[in-house]
Every structure is written in C-alpha cells, then in structure tokens.
Amino acid sequence: MKSKKSLVQLVLLIMCFVLIFSTTACRSTEAPPADQPAGEVEPVVEEPEEKPYKIGIMTGTVSQGEEEYQEAMNQIAKYGDMIVHATYPDNFSTETETTISQVVQMASDPEVKAIVFVQAIPGAAAAIEKVRETRPDMLFIAGVPAEDPPIIAEKADIVLQVDEISMGRTIPELAAQMGAKTLIHYSFPRHLSYATIARRLEIMKETCAELGIELVEVNAPDPTGDAGVSGAQQFITEDVPRQIATYGKDTAFFSTNCAMQEPLIRTVWENGAIYPQQCCPSPYHGYPAALNIDVKGHEGDVQYMLDQIAIKLKEKGQEGRMSTWGVPINMLMIDAGVRYAIKFAEGEVTNPRDVEAFKQTLNEAAAARNVGDITITSYNEDGVDLPNFLMLLAPYYDFSKNTTFD
Numbered sequence: 001m002k003s004k005k006s007l008v009q010l011v012l013l014i015m016c017f018v019l020i021f022s023t024t025a026c027r028s029t030e031a032p033p034a035d036q037p038a039g040e041v042e043p044v045v046e047e048p049e050e051k052p053y054k055i056g057i058m059t060g061t062v063s064q065g066e067e068e069y070q071e072a073m074n075q076i077a078k079y080g081d082m083i084v085h086a087t088y089p090d091n092f093s094t095e096t097e098t099t100i101s102q103v104v105q106m107a108s109d110p111e112v113k114a115i116v117f118v119q120a121i122p123g124a125a126a127a128i129e130k131v132r133e134t135r136p137d138m139l140f141i142a143g144v145p146a147e148d149p150p151i152i153a154e155k156a157d158i159v160l161q162v163d164e165i166s167m168g169r170t171i172p173e174l175a176a177q178m179g180a181k182t183l184i185h186y187s188f189p190r191h192l193s194y195a196t197i198a199r200r201l202e203i204m205k206e207t208c209a210e211l212g213i214e215l216v217e218v219n220a221p222d223p224t225g226d227a228g229v230s231g232a233q234q235f236i237t238e239d240v241p242r243q244i245a246t247y248g249k250d251t252a253f254f255s256t257n258c259a260m261q262e263p264l265i266r267t268v269w270e271n272g273a274i275y276p277q278q279c280c281p282s283p284y285h286g287y288p289a290a291l292n293i294d295v296k297g298h299e300g301d302v303q304y305m306l307d308q309i310a311i312k313l314k315e316k317g318q319e320g321r322m323s324t325w326g327v328p329i330n331m332l333m334i335d336a337g338v339r340y341a342i343k344f345a346e347g348e349v350t351n352p353r354d355v356e357a358f359k360q361t362l363n364e365a366a367a368a369r370n371v372g373d374i375t376i377t378s379y380n381e382d383g384v385d386l387p388n389f390l391m392l393l394a395p396y397y398d399f400s401k402n403t404t405f406d
Contacts, residue, residue: 053345055338056084056106056115058124063229064090065258067284068118071331075338083338084112088121093190093224096123103127107135114341118143118333120152120159128155139344139352143333144280148195149379153386157352158340160333162280163391164196165381168203174276174396175252176211178321182247183208183215186236186255186264188222197256199381213252218243223259233263240267249273261286265322269313274321281325281394283309302326302369310399320400327371327394336365353388362392 057075059068072085086102089095100123106112115131117124120142128140132155142156153159175183185204191197201217208215218239223232236255240263244251252274255264261278265286268275278285283305288295291312298304306326313319340361343349349357359376366374371394379389 051082051345052111053113054082054084054109054111055079055341055345056086056103056112057334057338058086058088058103058106058115058117059334060092060119060121061087061090063259064092064223065119065280065330067280067282067328067330068334070284071118071328071334074331075334079338084109088123090229091224092121092123093222096126099123100127100130104130107131107138112138113345114139114141114337116141116143116334116337116341117156118160118330118337120145120147120156122146125152125155139341141333141337141340143337144330146194149381149386149389150384153379153389157388158337158355158358159379159386159389160337161196161379161389161391162329163375163377163393164200165203165391166393167277168200169207170393170396171254171276172204172207172211172213172215174323175274176213178252178274178276178323179250180213180252180274182251183213184240184243184247184251184253185215185217186220186239186253186260187217187257188220188225190222190224191256214247216243216247220255220257220260223257229259232257232260236260236263237267240264240273241271244271244273252276255279258285262290265290269316269318269322272316272318272321275323277324277396280330282328282330283324283326283397284328284331285324287324302328302371306397306399306402310402313399320398323396323399325394326397327366327369327374329392329394332362332365332369332371332374333392335369336362339365355387355390358390362390 057072059065059072062069076083076085084106086106088099088102092099099121103115106115115138124142125147131138140156141158142152143160145152145159145161172183185201205215221227221232221235223229240253249272253264253268254276255261256279258280265275269291283302287309291309293308293312310319313322340358343361344352362374375393377391379386379391
C-alpha cells in the first residue's frame with residue numbers, strides 16, 4: 001500500500017515538472033505585456049531599399065581637385081552602391097582617349113542613368129557624344145567645363161560654371177577694397193584658350209584700368225605639362241616673393257588653376273600680400289592644407305572651416321586681405337547634380353534640360369548646406385544665348401568681420 005502511494009506521488013511530481021516546463025517554454029515565445037520591460041531584444045534591422053538605377057560621378061584625382069573627389073566620396077557614403085565613381089587621368093589634356101573610354105565604360109552599365117562631371121575636362125563633349133550613340137537617354141551634368149560654351153552646352157543637358165564673366169569685375173573690385181595697387185594673374189596657354197577664362201581676363205584688364213590697378217600677366221607652368229603638378233606648385237612658391245619684392249605687399253594674386261591654390265595661399269599669407277579668391281572659390285579649396293587646418297571630423301561644416309581660416313589669418317594680420325566664397329562651389333555642383341539625377345531617374349523630372357527644375361534643385365542643395373543666396377544666370381555673351389549653361393555667383397566672405405559681402 002505504501003509503495004503504491006509513493007508511486008502516485010512520483011507521477012504527480014513528474015506531471016508538475018512537465019506543466020512548469022511547458023508553461024515556461026511557451027512564455028519565452030510570447031511578447032511581454034505592455035508594462036513589462038522587453039529586456040535584451042534584438043532590434044529589427046531593415047535593409048536599405050535598393051534603387052533600380054545608378055548615378056555616375058567623374059572627378060579628377062586628389063592632386064587635381066581634392067574638393068570634387070571628396071564630394072564624390074561624400075555621395076558614396078550617403079547613397080552607397082547607387083553611386084559609381086571614376087577619376088580622369090592627371091595628364092588629361094594629352095589622354096583624352098582615356099577619359100572617353102572611362103565614361104563609355106561607366107555608361108555600359110544599363111543601370112547607370114546619369115553621369116555628373118566635375119570638372120568637365122577636355123574630351124567630355126566627345127565622351128558624351130560617344131555614349132549617346134548607344135545611350136541617347138543618358139542624363140549628363142557638366143560642371144566646370146573646359147570646352148567652349150556652345151560645344152559643351154550642345155552635348156550636355158545642364159552645364160554649371162562659376163560666373164567667370166562677372167568675376168572679371170568682382171575680383172579686381174574686391175582687390176581694390178583690400179588695398180591692391182597691382183594684380184598678378186597666373187595662367188598658361190591651355191587655360192587662356194578657354195572662352196570664359198579669356199573673356200574674364202579681358203574684363204579684369206578693363207576693370208583694373210578703371211580702378212587704377214596695374215594688371216600683370218605671368219605665364220606659369222601648366223600642371224599637365226612636363227613639370228607636372230609639383231613643378232607648377234614650386235613655381236608659384238618661388239615667384240610670389242619675387243613679385244612682392246617688385247611691386248610691394250599691396251599686390252593681389254590670382255591663378256586660374258586649382259593645383260596652384262595651396263602654394264599661392266600659403267605664400268601670400270606668409271608674405272602679407274592680397275588674395276581675393278581661388279579659381280574655384282570655396283573655404284575648402286587650398287586653405288586647409290595651406291594654413292595647416294585640421295579638417296577631420298568637420299568635413300561638411302562650412303562655418304567651422306571659415307572660423308578656422310579667420311583664426312589663422314588673424315595670426316598674420318591678414319583677415320582683411322584674403323577672402324573666398326562662403327560656399328564650396330564645386331562640391332555644391334556635384335551635390336545638386338546628383339539630386340537632379342535622382343529626380344530624373346525617378347521620373348520627377350522628365351525633361352533632362354529642365355533649367356527651372358535644376359535651379360530649384362541647386363537651391364535645395366545650397367539650403368541643405370546653410371549657404372546664402374546663389375545668383376544663377378544663363379550664359380549670354382556676344383549674342384550667344386545658352387539657356388542650359390548656368391553661371392553661379394556667391395557672396396565673398398569678409399574674414400575681418402566674419403560675414404559675407406558683395
């Protein structure tokens with residue numbers, strides 16, 4: 001009798017364990033009540049939506065134009081594999097076939113719906129023409145073109161250029177405000193063959209004559225020539241002190257080439273001369289490296305860069321004698337180009353040459369960067385009217401007051 005009672009107790013005990021285990025096991029698969037902490041629950045990670053298209057960006061290498069290259073990296077970080085990036089060769093003036101083949105290769109991917117050039121070097125028009133033989137639907141944005149305006153405007157859908165024509169007046173006028181008596185203009189035959197650069201120089205001469213400033217043309221080495229970028233930079237480093245010794249510290253300096261800006265800024269800063277702006281105005285163009293400013297962690301913070309430049313200029317008493325625009329214009333071109341390309345690829349813009357839609361997109365990109373008003377006009381020179389060739393002009397930044405002025 002006793003053994004039977006023990007057996008019954010054992011069976012009941014086993015049943016209790018089974019009941020407890022099953023209840024606990026089921027409870028582990030249920031969501032906790034609303035008032036109960038969820039504990040260590042793995043968050044649900046959604047994969048980013050894959051777009052059925054890609055956008056190509058063509059830039060120079062870091063040595064030819066660091067801003068454009070870094071902005072391409074910014075776009076890749078923002079959009080991932082949707083962005084396809086390639087660089088044209090440093091000696092692009094003698095390697096146009098390489099540039100053309102790179103663009104054709106990029107366009108061979110049927111998912112690539114648009115290509116943004118900054119800068120649109122010699123060969124860009126031929127590359128666009130070649131691609132359109134098989135991809136007539138491809139959208140092309142050409143920033144900082146090196147070919148004649150009518151040629152590139154015919155080939156590309158939207159062309160972007162700093163308003164070099166208006167700069168013919170604004171650069172000497174700012175130099176005069178800064179106390180300049182002489183303006184040194186560094187360039188070379190290849191650049192002077194560009195219509196907008198040549199026209200700007202002519203207007204500079206006229207404006208300098210009106211303001212009583214002596215304009216001196218200096219032929220510098222072409223960075224794409226035998227001496228390369230290093231040779232051109234060395235020339236600037238050596239020549240600026242010579243010009244200051246000849247004309248005095250109230251001499252303003254301007255160069256048409258991006259690779260020359262860093263040594264030009266540094267040498268002007270060290271010797272107390274005048275520097276109105278870069279060829280491609282931007283607080284990031286030449287200033288950080290020239291003045292040894294650490295950009296890491298502040299790559300997109302324009303005001304930080306302007307503030308750091310102001311600090312460096314004040315060290316030498318140069319805050320009223322050096323300037324730039326308060327916007328990285330070439331970076332803005334790429335940003336606006338990609339934004340417009342997305343609208344085109346997604347059908348929001350149906351006409352690739354919708355100038356008003358692009359102007360709106362450019363203003364969106366400028367607002368996202370906390371940039372002031374950008375003056376946008378279409379190219380119209382000597383009776384040549386090119387509605388899709390957009391000229392951009394931004395206010396100068398006055399480091400003596402930490403503000404912008406026209």
